[in-house]
Amino acid sequence: MSSTSLREAAVPYAAWPRRIGRVLLHTKLYWGLIALYGIAVFVSPVSSRGVNIFLTTANQSDVLRQVSNNGIVAVGMTLVILIGGIDLSVGSVMALGSVVCAMLLTQTGWSAAAYLAIPLFGAFVLLMVGWIVPILVGARPGAKPGCWALGLLAAAGATWWTIGQLPGKFGVLGVLLVVPVVGLAVGALNGVIVARARLQPFIVTLAMMVGMLGTARLVAGPDTTVYPVYTGTNATPAFESLRLLIWHVLPVPGLFFLAAVVLFSLLLRRTTFGRYVYAIGGNEQATRFSGIGVDRVKIAVYGIAGALAALAGVLYVAQYRQGKPDAGVGIELDAIAAVVIGGTNLMGGKGSIIGTLVGVLIFGFLGNILQLRNIDSNTQLVLKGVIIIVAVMLQEGNLRLLRRA
Amino acid sequence: MADSPLLSMRGIGKSFGAVPVLRDVDLTLHAGEVLALMGENGAGKSTLMKILGAIYPDHDGQITINNQPVALESPRAAAEAGIAFIHQELNLVAGLTVAGNIFLGREPRRAGLFIDEARMGRDCAALLRRLGFRLDPGATVGSLRVGEQQLVEIAKALSLDARILIMDEPTSALSQTETEALFRVVRGLAEQGVAIIYITHRMEEVFRVADRVMVLRDGAAVGELAAAGAPRRELIRLMIGRDVADFFATHRRPAGELVMEVEDLWLEQPGRAIGRSRTLDGVSFSIRAGEILGIGGLLGSGRTELLETLFGAAEGRSGGRIRIDGKPVTIRSPAEAKRAGIALVSEDRRREGLVMLAGLDANVALPTQPALATAGVISRRRELDLAAGTIRRLGIRAAPVQSVATLSGGNQQKVVFGKWLPTEPRVLLLDEPTRGIDVGAKAEIYQLLAELAAAGLAVIMVSSELPELLSQCDRILVLREGRPTALLDRNEFSAERVLAFASPGYAAAGGSDEQYQPA
Numbered sequence: 001m002s003s004t005s006l007r008e009a010a011v012p013y014a015a016w017p018r019r020i021g022r023v024l025l026h027t028k029l030y031w032g033l034i035a036l037y038g039i040a041v042f043v044s045p046v047s048s049r050g051v052n053i054f055l056t057t058a059n060q061s062d063v064l065r066q067v068s069n070n071g072i073v074a075v076g077m078t079l080v081i082l083i084g085g086i087d088l089s090v091g092s093v094m095a096l097g098s099v100v101c102a103m104l105l106t107q108t109g110w111s112a113a114a115y116l117a118i119p120l121f122g123a124f125v126l127l128m129v130g131w132i133v134p135i136l137v138g139a140r141p142g143a144k145p146g147c148w149a150l151g152l153l154a155a156a157g158a159t160w161w162t163i164g165q166l167p168g169k170f171g172v173l174g175v176l177l178v179v180p181v182v183g184l185a186v187g188a189l190n191g192v193i194v195a196r197a198r199l200q201p202f203i204v205t206l207a208m209m210v211g212m213l214g215t216a217r218l219v220a221g222p223d224t225t226v227y228p229v230y231t232g233t234n235a236t237p238a239f240e241s242l243r244l245l246i247w248h249v250l251p252v253p254g255l256f257f258l259a260a261v262v263l264f265s266l267l268l269r270r271t272t273f274g275r276y277v278y279a280i281g282g283n284e285q286a287t288r289f290s291g292i293g294v295d296r297v298k299i300a301v302y303g304i305a306g307a308l309a310a311l312a313g314v315l316y317v318a319q320y321r322q323g324k325p326d327a328g329v330g331i332e333l334d335a336i337a338a339v340v341i342g343g344t345n346l347m348g349g350k351g352s353i354i355g356t357l358v359g360v361l362i363f364g365f366l367g368n369i370l371q372l373r374n375i376d377s378n379t380q381l382v383l384k385g386v387i388i389i390v391a392v393m394l395q396e397g398n399l400r401l402l403r404r405a
Numbered sequence: 406m407a408d409s410p411l412l413s414m415r416g417i418g419k420s421f422g423a424v425p426v427l428r429d430v431d432l433t434l435h436a437g438e439v440l441a442l443m444g445e446n447g448a449g450k451s452t453l454m455k456i457l458g459a460i461y462p463d464h465d466g467q468i469t470i471n472n473q474p475v476a477l478e479s480p481r482a483a484a485e486a487g488i489a490f491i492h493q494e495l496n497l498v499a500g501l502t503v504a505g506n507i508f509l510g511r512e513p514r515r516a517g518l519f520i521d522e523a524r525m526g527r528d529c530a531a532l533l534r535r536l537g538f539r540l541d542p543g544a545t546v547g548s549l550r551v552g553e554q555q556l557v558e559i560a561k562a563l564s565l566d567a568r569i570l571i572m573d574e575p576t577s578a579l580s581q582t583e584t585e586a587l588f589r590v591v592r593g594l595a596e597q598g599v600a601i602i603y604i605t606h607r608m609e610e611v612f613r614v615a616d617r618v619m620v621l622r623d624g625a626a627v628g629e630l631a632a633a634g635a636p637r638r639e640l641i642r643l644m645i646g647r648d649v650a651d652f653f654a655t656h657r658r659p660a661g662e663l664v665m666e667v668e669d670l671w672l673e674q675p676g677r678a679i680g681r682s683r684t685l686d687g688v689s690f691s692i693r694a695g696e697i698l699g700i701g702g703l704l705g706s707g708r709t710e711l712l713e714t715l716f717g718a719a720e721g722r723s724g725g726r727i728r729i730d731g732k733p734v735t736i737r738s739p740a741e742a743k744r745a746g747i748a749l750v751s752e753d754r755r756r757e758g759l760v761m762l763a764g765l766d767a768n769v770a771l772p773t774q775p776a777l778a779t780a781g782v783i784s785r786r787r788e789l790d791l792a793a794g795t796i797r798r799l800g801i802r803a804a805p806v807q808s809v810a811t812l813s814g815g816n817q818q819k820v821v822f823g824k825w826l827p828t829e830p831r832v833l834l835l836d837e838p839t840r841g842i843d844v845g846a847k848a849e850i851y852q853l854l855a856e857l858a859a860a861g862l863a864v865i866m867v868s869s870e871l872p873e874l875l876s877q878c879d880r881i882l883v884l885r886e887g888r889p890t891a892l893l894d895r896n897e898f899s900a901e902r903v904l905a906f907a908s909p910g911y912a913a914a915g916g917s918d919e920q921y922q923p924a
Contacts, residue, residue: 271781272774279771282760289718289757290772290824291743349762 028394029343033358033365040369053372057249064254065319067364069094069312071257071357073328074335075264076305078356081339082268083280083301084348085201089190090309090335092212093183094328097313099220101179102323104170105235112219117178118162124181126155172238179314180307186212187306191299209332216325242318253315260308265353277301281348337384338363341391362391409472411436411600412569418465419452426452427624429466434569439591439601441615441632445644445843449624450604454571457602458490459483489562490571495554499547504529506546507561532564537593552583556590563599570594573604574841580704581869581904588614606843608637609872620644644844661694663731664863665832670725672707672714672887684710684721685887692832694861697854699868699878701903707887708867709752712834715865716749717742729831743772746831750821750838752867754814758821761810765801766792768809769824776827795823800849815846822853833857835866839873851877871900883907
């Protein structure tokens with residue numbers, strides 16, 4: 001103890017730069033974003049009336065709108081990467097979600113989308129009410145038969161309600177509830193294979209990515225040139241609300257993104273589920289050996305990633321007015337990049353949703369300023385690649401290339 | 406020539422920042438001598454050896470080899486000076502052969518390009534013969550047992566003409582027989598003139614292999630003794646700086662009610678157990694509250710597998726009947742084991758015990774999460790209270806939020822104990838509970854065991870250290886190749902007996918299996 005105070009007494013000034021350095025190191029993620037933002041303001045074109053275009057409310061809210069799909073997918077990806085996994089199938093799941101959503105919105109009667117979505121939704125409600133919620137609220141296994149009965153009742157109600165929407169077309173609430181469940185099912189299937197068959201998540205989700213792309217095309221129909229198009233008038237007008245700008249500033253997809261950030265941030269930090277996620281990524285074996293149902297947590301995490309991807313599909317339909325099987329091509333890589341830039345360890349166990357938010361925004365602002373400067377899209381890709389490497393090197397806290405091993 | 410030391414270290418000191426970890430340590434070593442270096446974790450043994458191995462080139466004091474001052478500036482310079490360091494974790498390439506590992510980076514070549522496998526094999530065989538190691542140069546290192554891998558590491562070091570060999574706890578992963586073999590190798594090398602510094606925690610080993618013992622405490626050399634006849638108590642006193650009168654306290658068995666009954670437990674691991682169908686078979690025993698049951702046996706006898714099967718964590722298919730408090734239970738996963746009141750403190754803290762990235766608080770709270778939360782939302786206050794309570798109860802020297810990676814082995818082990826106690830287990834399974842921890846922490850763990858047993862827990866303990874089994878347990882179940890061979894009561898305990906029942910070929914040599922009667 002005396003040596004500590006001795007050291008502090010001996011070097012009272014040298015400690016300060018060190019302390020500042022440490023604070024800078026801990027907050028480097030935010031400094032990266034702030035630096036990029038500053039540069040963007042500086043290089044932004046200025047309109048003839050002297051307005052900095054990058055800083056206009058319209059542009060800022062447009063960035064939020066543009067990043068929200070990637071952001072929602074990246075939130076789910078953060079969970080998957082935190083448990084030491086990876087999910088390559090989110091792009092295809094988002095595409096499937098967009099197709100199912102557009103079809104439910106625009107087609108009456110039993111379309112392929114309805115055949116896929118309605119049974120899954122019924123099964124989901126049954127499992128939730130009959131099994132998962134009782135576990136979550138800590139009900140003992142003894143209460144099971146009652147829970148299952150309640151679940152069956154709820155599932156019947158849910159199915160009746162969804163089928164009831166078919167003669168007309170699905171409403172906003174309908175697609176917002178049903179489509180994510182389709183994604184949840186696909187994600188949970190990923191999780192079951194990864195957890196139970198102990199296969200590499202990379203391989204499992206790669207296979208799922210290919211398989212779901214095919215499924216999306218099959219659901220969309222044999223004529224691959226005509227995708228279910230949502231024109232803005234051939235469905236419930238309420239769906240337009242997903243395109244709204246609240247108070248002319250906050251785009252609704254951005255609202256979903258921010259809500260997901262807050263929700264899953266709280267989930268990770270404040271709940272037992274969140275603790276298990278970090279513990280599994282930190283040491284899966286030790287977590288299993290602590291008597292924790294590791295497989296269940298994994299299945300839930302992949303399920304969440306799938307549900308969020310499908311939700312992104314719904315928002316995609318609202319923004320681009322169509323659902324198509326190639327809607328989410330490449331989005332898994334953008335999401336992974338954002339997660340990694342956000343400081344989440346690819347080996348799992350370390351990272352945060354807030355980090356991912358910053359990663360997504362770094363990507364968003366970068367793309368935006370390059371677009372404002374009219375830099376061609378191929379150059380943008382090259383720059384994106386460079387940014388990923390540089391950002392991750394900064395995250396690691398060193399520039400090893402410059403140092404000898 | 407024996408008069409002038411081969412190695413002499415004078416006034417060695419080392420500080421990290423302003424914290425001194427070594428102060429004015431002198432060490433001399435003669436050719437052909439085995440010097441045991443003892444001390445608690447953090448005493449400075451490893452630091453001293455890392456200075457000698459030039460992993461820390463920056464230090465006070467002087468090092469001379471053959472009376473020549475040497476500046477050891479890099480591990481490479483140390484190797485050139487004839488110093489070889491065999492670390493606790495082996496540095497071998499599992500996919501290469503024995504010869505490939507020994508000659509890694511300096512393979513004999515043909516036409517300057519192609520590895521001359523034939524010559525490498527011949528050279529390697531010659532080296533192994535000279536050292537008296539029975540190893541196949543062409544065997545893949547990954548297929549060897551740990552003890553054999555260690556020999557490869559030693560051969561590799563000596564092939565570089567090492568005159569000074571540093572071995573850091575070489576037996577920590579070895580079975581009894583492998584340890585015996587290693588001792589013979591160490592003595593043989595010493596006879597060939599190699600000087601050996603042998604770091605260890607285990608008292609027995611000092612008496613077996615060393616000529617001289619040097620004890621470090623708090624960064625200073627506190628004593629040097631001839632190994633032969635060094636009093637055990639004196640060594641312990643030197644290491645921990647106080648007299649531990651009742652270090653090997655004997656544990657009295659209070660009569661408690663029957664807690665767990667195991668009947669005919671078996672385990673099948675396809676692809677694991679070679680040459681026999683079942684890794685475990687026909688294991689039956691029962692245990693009462695307050696009892697400590699030891700599991701003896703050689704490495705590979707199924708000791709760890711027995712604990713893992715009881716904990717629902719073993720790979721493969723298993724069966725048998727388990728009753729706890731008279732009620733039959735099925736245990737297919739650690740989660741079910743936890744619910745049934747079984748806890749496991751596993752052998753490998755880093756792999757199975759702790760989440761190294763996380764803090765003490767999160768680790769302690771892991772098995773009891775649901776109890777700390779309301780509808781899934783954690784109460785941070787309850788979590789911190791639990792961590793603080795565990796620290797107090799077990800005397801862990803750490804802060805509640807400290808990362809477990811920064812704790813010493815003994816404190817880490819206490820955290821693993823600490824995370825299970827709040828689950829209020831009925832049966833505590835311990836796999837090598839004192840592996841890799843220092844004497845002081847060991848005594849505390851034994852103390853804790855006695856307390857837990859007194860509080861009515863049934864404890865099942867696996868240990869490869871016979872003195873530990875003999876001193877701590879009420880009964881010992883001996884396993885051989887997955888089959889129980891004896892269930893010894895305290896009055897029948899002896900090291901020879903346990904070893905005899907554990908060793909293959911004992912029955913053939915006239916012993917009988919009648920000793921084993923499942924209670």
